[in-house]
Amino acid sequence: MGLKHFLTEVLPESDSFAAQGKGRWGLWSFTTLAAQFFFPQRYCLNCGSICLKPGLCVSCAAKAAALPRCKICASFVKTGGLCSNCEKTRPLFTQARSAVPYEGKLRDYLLEFKYLEKTWLRRPLAALLMQVYQQYYHSLPFSIITAVPLSSHKKKERGYNQSAMLTQLLAKEYGLNYQKNLLRRVLDTPPLASYNGEQRRLILKQAFVSQEAQGHTVLLIDDIYTSGATLNACSAELLAAGAKEVYGLTVAAYDDRGS
Ligand SMILES: [Zn+2]
Numbered sequence: 001m002g003l004k005h006f007l008t009e010v011l012p013e014s015d016s017f018a019a020q021g022k023g024r025w026g027l028w029s030f031t032t033l034a035a036q037f038f039f040p041q042r043y044c045l046n047c048g049s050i051c052l053k054p055g056l057c058v059s060c061a062a063k064a065a066a067l068p069r070c071k072i073c074a075s076f077v078k079t080g081g082l083c084s085n086c087e088k089t090r091p092l093f094t095q096a097r098s099a100v101p102y103e104g105k106l107r108d109y110l111l112e113f114k115y116l117e118k119t120w121l122r123r124p125l126a127a128l129l130m131q132v133y134q135q136y137y138h139s140l141p142f143s144i145i146t147a148v149p150l151s152s153h154k155k156k157e158r159g160y161n162q163s164a165m166l167t168q169l170l171a172k173e174y175g176l177n178y179q180k181n182l183l184r185r186v187l188d189t190p191p192l193a194s195y196n197g198e199q200r201r202l203i204l205k206q207a208f209v210s211q212e213a214q215g216h217t218v219l220l221i222d223d224i225y226t227s228g229a230t231l232n233a234c235s236a237e238l239l240a241a242g243a244k245e246v247y248g249l250t251v252a253a254y255d256d257r258g259s
């Protein structure tokens, strides 16, 4: 591990660990950092226990992998079958998959990654995507991988597109053809959290445009799947531009297990 890697990747995680009340900067932190330099460790994004790989510990990863998902979309459901959204309206993408339910500590990390510039989270969060990719998508013939885009105005304001960061790491790991300009966001939309699925669909209807995608099987990446309106709006454009099929992959998804 080089010094640059240590400063940009390990230090921020140690800082976060210390901020959780497990230590203060001082002798304890110094020895922890020294130990991490020689024996790099990570903390599970869900339970906080030490793990050698970024992302989830073995136990949390196994639990997440075993959670039943909607047969079509990325939502988590109680006993398999379809989620309440897909029962009402089938999405335009062929299938979407997600690593974890959008709740608890993972939800906090995703918000910090998206809004608080904690970009060091890209590696552990991309590790979650990789696990799902291995589980569900490894044998599918994706000819293009791309990310849900931000508008140029939002990108300028935030300085980075969190979904593009994850896509870059996933594409590199599996040698996938990353086309970062395949989709463009041409409309700024208001935060969608307070709108229902149908309202989101209408708001997003003309938000994206796609370049030529004739005959391609596209893997589309985003950070969070809630109603599916964003993946659906992107899929509509990709299919209109000639894509054969669109698959979605997100870090977290809506939890429909309560219904
Ligand atoms: Zn864990």
Ligand SMILES: [Zn+2]
Binding pocket: 070, 071, 072, 073, 074, 075, 082, 083, 084, 085, 086, 087
């Ligand atoms: Zn569904």
